[in-house]
Amino acid sequence: MFRLFSSNMAFFTHQIQRSFSSSVVRNVVIKNVTIIGGGQMGAGIAQVAASTGHSVTLVDMTDDILKKAMKGIQGSLRRVVKKKFSDDPESGDDFIQKVMQNVSTTTNPAAAVTTSDLVVEAIVENMKIKQDLFGFLDKMAPEHTIFASNTSSLPISDMASATSRPDRCGGLHFFNPVPMMKLVEVVATSSTSPETSESLLNFTKALGKTPVCCKDTPGFIVNRLLVPYMMEALRLHERGHGSKEDIDIAMKLGAGYPMGPFELSDYVGLDTIKFITDGWREKEPDNPLFAPSDLLNKLVAEGKLGKKSLEGFYKYNK
Ligand SMILES: C[C@H](O)CC(=O)SCCNC(=O)CCNC(=O)[C@H](O)C(C)(C)COP(=O)(O)OP(=O)(O)OC[C@H]1O[C@@H](n2cnc3c(N)ncnc32)[C@H](O)[C@@H]1OP(=O)(O)O
Ligand SMILES: NC(=O)c1ccc[n+]([C@@H]2O[C@H](COP(=O)([O-])OP(=O)(O)OC[C@H]3O[C@@H](n4cnc5c(N)ncnc54)[C@H](O)[C@@H]3O)[C@@H](O)[C@H]2O)c1
Known part of the structure; x- marks a missing residue:
């Protein structure tokens, strides 16, 4: 009798746990966010999430990198409050202080995710490294935690396949500079659950961004159009058909782009542009849109990665 009772209890407990965990999974309200990678994108995402009241843990490989990321966030917040609190600088200072208090940093990713509702990875554009991390x-x-990637070009489904939660994996593709750019591409794979997509869409809205829904296709929407354009500008220059300065001026004044393609490539990072096109070319070697550029390869080999290394197509001051 007791055995029957206890086995029934075990059954009911199991059922309650199942329905509890599935309801948690269904309704993830994102409050605690872990960002892995404190480079230009990760720091920007951390800033925007913290500014909108989320509790953020930023993870990178060394304390020095994290210190630099926090300094960058503070600098960017100063630019934001200069506008937002132009006639009340004291409130601006309070705002910065509150936002900074919402961000903690660590070099221990395992500890960082234990209370996380959402993990956003913004590490190097390399599938093997991203899969190992996921x-x-x-x-x-925890079971309910959603995993999202900020990848520019890699299949989200391949990253999700490294986990036991493909239904709780998706893409959140932010744009550089994150505090200024309004768009986020929300990417669903064939395994992403509708509940996960909804949580991600709600999260981007809570950040004050405008989401668009994307399929898990190379480059989603923006990069599938933007990266071939930047590469074609490079090849046009390599063919001797225009200086990089003239091409930049032409696209700004003739097409209304805020930056020319060389300025924008430097801004994005030449290593990232190379990772993207090399990866696509591997899959579609004959596609002329993904043809390589000797100049890009040379600059990356020399460590001239654009603005972040103070030299790319152009030189920059610190
Ligand atoms: C490859 C990836 O996967 C996908 C990508 O991210 S692709 C790249 C997408 N990004 C773009 O295309 C960016 C194109 N460039 C731009 O939109 C603009 O040049 C820009 C917003 C970056 C800068 O604007 P610009 O007018 O050229 O320069 P600037 O005057 O310095 O900045 C304009 C305002 O933005 C603010 N701002 C710029 N960067 C900022 C930052 N990181 N943080 C906070 N504020 C910033 C400035 O404070 C300034 O504010 P103000 O108008 O009150 O003075
Ligand atoms: N740069 C852009 O304009 C842009 C825009 C949208 C998306 N992205 C994508 O965002 C990601 C990051 O790009 P980024 O420009 O910020 O690069 P970045 O080089 O500025 O930063 C990457 C950071 O990740 C850290 N990192 C690398 N491996 C790590 C690991 N295993 N654990 C913890 N930290 C690790 C590095 O130390 C570095 O600080 C890439 O996937 C890129 O394709 C870039």
Whole structure:
């Protein structure tokens, strides 16, 4: 009798746990966010999430990188409050202080995800490294945690396949500079659950951004159009058909772009542009849109990665 009772209890407890965990999974209200990678994108995402009241943990490989990221966030916030609190600088200072208090940093990703509702990875554009990270974090994060990638070009489904939660994986593709750019591409794979997509869409709206829904196709919407354009500008220059300065002026004044293609490539990072096109070319070697550029390869080999290394197509001051 007791055995029957206890086995029934075990059954009911199991059912309650299942329905509880599935309802948690269904309704993820994102409050605690872990961002992995404190480079230009990760720091920007952390800033925007913290500015909108989320509790953010920023993870990178060394304390020095994290210190630099926090300094960058503070600098960017100063630019934001200069506008937002132009006639009340004291409130601006308070705002910065509150936002900075919403961000903590660590070099320990396992500890960072234990209370996380959402993990956003913004590390190097390399599938193996991203898969290793997702596979590792999958074992550490709670069941309800959603994993999102900020990848520019890699299949989200391949990253999701490294986890036991493909239904809770998706893409959140932000644009550089994150505090200024209004768009976020929300990417669903064939395994992403509608509940996960909804949570991600609600999160982007809570950040004050405008989301668009994308399929898990190379470059989603923006990069599938923008990257071939930047590469064609490079090849046009390599053919001797225009100086980089003239091409930049032409696209700004003739097409209304805020930056020319060389300025924008430097801004994005030449290593990132190369990672993107090399990856696409591997899959479609004959597609002329993904043809390589000797000049891009040379600059990256020399460590001239654009604005972040103070030299790319152009030189920059610190
Ligand atoms: C490859 C990836 O996967 C996808 C991508 O991200 S592709 C890249 C997408 N990004 C773009 O296309 C960016 C194109 N460039 C731009 O929109 C603009 O040049 C820009 C917003 C970056 C800068 O604007 P611009 O007018 O040229 O320069 P600037 O005067 O310095 O800045 C304009 C305002 O933005 C603010 N701003 C610029 N960067 C900022 C930052 N990082 N943080 C906070 N504020 C910033 C400035 O404070 C300034 O404010 P103000 O109008 O009150 O003075
Ligand atoms: N640069 C852009 O304009 C842009 C725009 C949208 C998306 N993206 C994508 O965002 C991602 C990051 O790009 P970024 O420009 O910020 O690069 P970045 O080089 O500025 O920063 C990457 C950061 O990740 C850290 N990192 C690398 N491996 C790590 C690991 N295993 N654990 C913790 N930290 C790690 C690095 O130390 C570095 O600080 C890439 O996937 C890129 O394609 C870039």
